[in-house]
Amino acid sequence: MKFVKELISRSDAKNKVFEKFEEMLDDKFENIEINKAFGKICFEDVHAPCNIPMFNRSAMDGYAVIAEDTFGASQTNPIILNLVKTDSINEEEIYRLSTGMKLPENSNAVVMKEYTKEYDSFVEIYTGVHPNENVSRIGEDVKTGDLIIKKGELITPYHVALISSLGIKKIKCYSLKIGVIATGDELLDIEDLESVEQLEKTAMIVNSNSMMVSDLVKETGLSPTAYRKVPDNREELEKAIKKALLENDIVITTGGTSVGDRDYTIEIIKKIGNIIFHGVQIRPGRPVGFAEAEIDGKKKLLFVLSGYPVASAVQFELFIANYFKPRKSVKLQINRNIASSLGRTDIVRVKLVEREGFTKIEPLRITGSGVLSSMTKADGYLMIKENIEGYEKDEFVEVYLF
Amino acid sequence: MKFVKELISRSDAKNKVFEKFEEMLDDKFENIEINKAFGKICFEDVHAPCNIPMFNRSAMDGYAVIAEDTFGASQTNPIILNLVKTDSINEEEIYRLSTGMKLPENSNAVVMKEYTKEYDSFVEIYTGVHPNENVSRIGEDVKTGDLIIKKGELITPYHVALISSLGIKKIKCYSLKIGVIATGDELLDIEDLESVEQLEKTAMIVNSNSMMVSDLVKETGLSPTAYRKVPDNREELEKAIKKALLENDIVITTGGTSVGDRDYTIEIIKKIGNIIFHGVQIRPGRPVGFAEAEIDGKKKLLFVLSGYPVASAVQFELFIANYFKPRKSVKLQINRNIASSLGRTDIVRVKLVEREGFTKIEPLRITGSGVLSSMTKADGYLMIKENIEGYEKDEFVEVYLF
Numbered sequence: 001m002k003f004v005k006e007l008i009s010r011s012d013a014k015n016k017v018f019e020k021f022e023e024m025l026d027d028k029f030e031n032i033e034i035n036k037a038f039g040k041i042c043f044e045d046v047h048a049p050c051n052i053p054m055f056n057r058s059a060m061d062g063y064a065v066i067a068e069d070t071f072g073a074s075q076t077n078p079i080i081l082n083l084v085k086t087d088s089i090n091e092e093e094i095y096r097l098s099t100g101m102k103l104p105e106n107s108n109a110v111v112m113k114e115y116t117k118e119y120d121s122f123v124e125i126y127t128g129v130h131p132n133e134n135v136s137r138i139g140e141d142v143k144t145g146d147l148i149i150k151k152g153e154l155i156t157p158y159h160v161a162l163i164s165s166l167g168i169k170k171i172k173c174y175s176l177k178i179g180v181i182a183t184g185d186e187l188l189d190i191e192d193l194e195s196v197e198q199l200e201k202t203a204m205i206v207n208s209n210s211m212m213v214s215d216l217v218k219e220t221g222l223s224p225t226a227y228r229k230v231p232d233n234r235e236e237l238e239k240a241i242k243k244a245l246l247e248n249d250i251v252i253t254t255g256g257t258s259v260g261d262r263d264y265t266i267e268i269i270k271k272i273g274n275i276i277f278h279g280v281q282i283r284p285g286r287p288v289g290f291a292e293a294e295i296d297g298k299k300k301l302l303f304v305l306s307g308y309p310v311a312s313a314v315q316f317e318l319f320i321a322n323y324f325k326p327r328k329s330v331k332l333q334i335n336r337n338i339a340s341s342l343g344r345t346d347i348v349r350v351k352l353v354e355r356e357g358f359t360k361i362e363p364l365r366i367t368g369s370g371v372l373s374s375m376t377k378a379d380g381y382l383m384i385k386e387n388i389e390g391y392e393k394d395e396f397v398e399v400y401l402f
Numbered sequence: 403m404k405f406v407k408e409l410i411s412r413s414d415a416k417n418k419v420f421e422k423f424e425e426m427l428d429d430k431f432e433n434i435e436i437n438k439a440f441g442k443i444c445f446e447d448v449h450a451p452c453n454i455p456m457f458n459r460s461a462m463d464g465y466a467v468i469a470e471d472t473f474g475a476s477q478t479n480p481i482i483l484n485l486v487k488t489d490s491i492n493e494e495e496i497y498r499l500s501t502g503m504k505l506p507e508n509s510n511a512v513v514m515k516e517y518t519k520e521y522d523s524f525v526e527i528y529t530g531v532h533p534n535e536n537v538s539r540i541g542e543d544v545k546t547g548d549l550i551i552k553k554g555e556l557i558t559p560y561h562v563a564l565i566s567s568l569g570i571k572k573i574k575c576y577s578l579k580i581g582v583i584a585t586g587d588e589l590l591d592i593e594d595l596e597s598v599e600q601l602e603k604t605a606m607i608v609n610s611n612s613m614m615v616s617d618l619v620k621e622t623g624l625s626p627t628a629y630r631k632v633p634d635n636r637e638e639l640e641k642a643i644k645k646a647l648l649e650n651d652i653v654i655t656t657g658g659t660s661v662g663d664r665d666y667t668i669e670i671i672k673k674i675g676n677i678i679f680h681g682v683q684i685r686p687g688r689p690v691g692f693a694e695a696e697i698d699g700k701k702k703l704l705f706v707l708s709g710y711p712v713a714s715a716v717q718f719e720l721f722i723a724n725y726f727k728p729r730k731s732v733k734l735q736i737n738r739n740i741a742s743s744l745g746r747t748d749i750v751r752v753k754l755v756e757r758e759g760f761t762k763i764e765p766l767r768i769t770g771s772g773v774l775s776s777m778t779k780a781d782g783y784l785m786i787k788e789n790i791e792g793y794e795k796d797e798f799v800e801v802y803l804f
Contacts, residue, residue, distance in 0.1 A: 037590060038617035052774065054602050098634075100588045100709065101603040141773050149778065156804070157617035159779035161610040165774060167598035190437060196569035200456050203504035208563040215440035215559035226437075232500075249631045295788075307501065309563045325609045328803060330732055330761040330779060332755060352732060357800065359732040370452065371543050372567060375560035376551065380732060396760065401730060401803065402558070 006279050009386055010318065010345040017290055017319045020276070024299050028249060030175035034164045037155045041324050046145045051139035056103040061136045064095040064107035067131040078117075082232040096216040103135060110134035119294055138257055154221055154325050174324070178217050180242035182210045183237055183265060184254040184307060187229040191265065197257045203301055208400040209254040216316050217252075220324045228249055238268045245272070245295045245302070252316075255307035265304050267368045269293070273302065281344045281386060285314040309372055314347045317381070327380065327400035334382075334397045335360040339390035349378035350399055356370035361399050378402060408681050411788055412720065412747040415682040418723040419721045421690055422678070426701050430651060432577035436566045439557045442636035443623040443726050445574035448547045453541035453568055458505040462536045465525055466497040466509035469533040480526040496525045505537060512536035526594075544568065550783050556623055556727050571590055576726070580619050581646035582628045584612045585639055585657040585667060586709060588630040611656040611711055619654075622726045640670045647674070647695060647702045653720075657709035669708050671695070675704065683746045683788060687716040708735050711774055716749045719783075729782065729802035735800045736784075741792035752801055780804065 008016075029043035058064065065081060069092055073079040081094035087107035095104045096118070103110070108131045115127040142148070148166065149159050155173070163171060188199070199205065210226040217224035224246065230240040237394040244251045253265050266278055266289055273293025280288050288311075289304030303319065305312035321327075322327050335355055340346040355360045361382065364374045380401040384390060391397050410418075421766040431445035460466065467483060470493055475481040482495035490507035491497050497506045498520070505512070512532045517529040544550070550568065551561050557575070565573060590601070601607065612628040619626035627650065632642040646653045655667050668680055668691055675695025680689050690713075691706030705721065707714035723729075736758055742748040755764045764775045764783065782803040786792060793799050 007597060011449050033592075035613045038620060050598050050602070054607075092688065100586065100607065115648075117770075140773050146775070148775075156778065157614045157621060157709075158774070160617050161614035161715075162774045163608040164608050164613055164779055165591055165711075167595060167608060168590060168597060184502065186500075190435075190566050193569060193571060199569055200452070203457060204454075206566050206569060208566040210438045211566055211606065212559045212563035214437075215562050217558060218440060226526055309560075309567075313560065313563075328754070330734065331759070332732065332761075351697060352730070354733075357733070359734075372560070372564045373544050373548070373550075376558065376564055 002217055006277065007281050007286070008277050008279070008385075010280055011386075012281050013277055013288075013290070014149060014319060014322070016276050018323055020290075020292060021323050023060055024249065025174070025176075028174060028176050029172045031170045032173045033170055034160055034168060037163075037171050037173060038157055039221055040159050040173040041093055042153050042155055042157050043151060043174050044313060045151050046148045046163065048142045048144055048148055048166050049168065050166060051144050052142040052162075053136045053140060056105060056108075056138050057136040058097045058099055058110045059136045060098075060110050060112045061098050062110045062112045062134065064089065064110055064127070065129065066093075066107060066130050067089060067109035070109070070111060070128040073125050073128045075126045078122055078126050082122050083120075096123075096127075108132060108135070109189055126326065134262050143299065149327070152324075174222065176222050176250060177248040179225045179251045180210050180213045180217070180250035181230055181244055181251065181253045182207050182213075182223050182307075183253060185232045187255070188227050209307065209312055212373065213252055213254060213305070213312060213316060215247075216313065216321065217402055218231045220321050220384075222324065228354055232264070234264045234268070234269050237264050238271075241268055241302075242272065242295075243267075245293055245300045248300070250301045250303070252303045252305060252320075254305045255314045261313060263339065265289075269302055269304065273300075278304070282314070282318065282401050283344055283346050284308070284311040285347070286319070287311075288319070290317040290319070299379045313375060314381075318347070327402070329398050329400045331396045331398050333358065333360045334391050335362050336393050337390065338363050338384065340384035340388065342389055343386050346384040347381050347388050348384065349374050349381050351377060352379045352388050352399075362398060369382055377387065408679065408682070409683050409688070410679050410770070412682055412785075413678055413788075414635050415690070415692070416721060416724070419676050420725055421662045422692075422694060423725050426651065426703060427576070427578075430576060430578050431574045432785055433572040434575045436562055436570060439565075439573050439575060440559055440562050441623055442557050442575035443554060443743050444551050444555050444557055446578050447553050448550045448565065448570065448573065450544045450546055450550055450568050451570065452568060453546050454544040455525055455538045455540055455542060457509075458540050459538040460499045460501055460503050460505060460512045460536065461538045462512055462514045463500050463516040464498075464512045464516075464536065465527070466491065466499055466505045467527070468493060468495075468509060468530065468532050469535065471526055472511070472513060475527050475530045478701070480528050481524055481530075482524050485520065485522075496526075496527075500732065510534060510537070527737070539670035543677055552583075554726075555662045576624065578624050578652060579650040580624055580626045581650035581653045582612050582615045582626050583632055583642055583646055583653065583655045584609045584617070584709075585613075585632045585634060585655060587634045589657070591631050611709065611714055614711055615656060615707070615714060615718060616652055618715065618723065624726065634666065635671070636666045639666050640673075640698050641681045642699075643667075643670055643704075644674065647697045652705070653708060653721075656707045658713045663775050667691075671704055671706065675702075680706070684716070685718065685746055685748050686710070686713040687720070689713075690717040690721070692721070712777060715777060716783075720749070725779040729804070731800050731802045733798045733800050735760065735762045735796050736793050737795060739792065739795050740765050740786065743784035744791055745788050747788050748786040749783050750786065751776050751783050753779060754781045754801075763799060
């Protein structure tokens, strides 16, 4: 096949893609309101503009006191303190507050309501408290200047809670428009599908790639636009790619990556821009292409993914998701031997299984890169890198979790 | 505290909640178009209505043949077959096709284009193929009747690809309206926040809980409505809870779970409905409440979560997320001793760390349940269940991954 001579290694390909991302992403952000930021990718390092708590705060419903005033108090020997309503207390004074309220000046502890009895102008307390007892202290949770979230991190509900608690209303998030185009005469967009029988009769297949890739883009915290499928026609494909490049920062095509008569994608991209690589030493997913183009003075990136969904999912994972939202990984024992070839990176979908009380990795047996059903059963994947011939049963292997 | 006498175990509480979910969820679904189903929870077992592939399909660009006709072909000894364009071939005939196309009748293998030379009416082939070579066989990926996705599974981009490939245009997903209410005089909705200084001056805190809980609901594949914060005022709180119950299937409140003067939530819910439990033997998160109510003849469920974000996040995780979207878990070694008390379930946030080439669990040291920053650093959590006093260093412990 034509691309064989240009095959590069997975890590070289990854580095080339990541470099281009770094170049392009400089100004690709938008300010997002914090209550809409969940699931997006943070574009900036955020440091705390203030402490949390911002002040010494009661951790309980009860009474603020000067701890030293309470020493020795007990059920049989209560201590009596004067109830005041000022925001500063003196010796022998006590101030009623609820959980979360700011402690009055000079107070340094809180007696829980349960250990008190309030009268008109004084309170009996039945237990002593030490300094800072039942107090959430200023800066205890976050100190001014602490790093709250790093550039590139996915914003979780917990980040939203933390960032908003600091009084931050907006946050910079990646803003990238990603266009998705599937090519192939045999494809039928789901909108155009009337019945299952129609597929059988016409020998067409549903354009599931556009939907899958769009959803992978969403899962990565970015915004996709899925276009209608494009037939294997040079003019229409060129028009579609140019339109998508105009309207997006990144365009992802699926299909048309091999060298059949009808695979015009690479040819067209060569005309429009500059192919950075075409063909990577990975399995599945070898015929992946990556290119750049300048449209109206703006740098655009193009990924040419396979038509096979398993291959395109792997290509998306290694070169796109891996940049914006790298997977969590753990090292676990593999429960059977698995072989690969030197010089090639194999991506193997796996399930987590429990064996003899341990969590182990079970590689899924699959035939061919078209085997969709293996993808929905996998808990993650492992990589057999190019300098490794495989793994032996019970070896610890890094697994990347979906 | 009042609720202490009613404390129930985590597993009892979980079972009570899950039972009520089962009762309520019977008819809580909607038909979602498959290209909008990603991230939602599937409401039905879906079985394949057809095979994938639906027919024997070429896995390569090339020529369909009867394999037996090609035996013995080689570079030096090509075999010549007659090129036909019918959808059925006979002995000694050959048919041109591209990847993904249906094989003509009687053909049983594909010769890759690379090993052929086409002339006007015939094709020379330079390699033999065995039956089924370069063919994706009918049902190879999915067989009619195969279970594709189970009720309760989260729909991934891979499910979308698989389900749509089967010609399924819509899928039943959980449809639950979930209202989120935060209570507390000290809360300031983010919309009303003008500056960080405002917080310090007024001793208020941002209502981050409504946002966090809403985002947790979204993360679980369900749809939240966040209401404005409600002050600690019996009438307003009652009005707000009733309104939310009318407009939603489930209402989640945060704050007002303890027994302070101003904590009216439980009191109000007792009036409107039936408290199923209030107080669970967990740490953090003990004062969690769960109730049911009937509004206009419709069963509604109510969760009364803590005002502390870490506590409310844990309560949400154990009783809500755990039903709709249980976490993936792995058993890993813990890298230090960790103690708990019998009779109580401790939920401990952890980080994954690499130690001596192994992935180990490192419990995060936190003080108090208000420590927000620990949540954003955690990779997951472990549970020290009520019948366990703790774990020793290097013991294998199940960790639930975020």
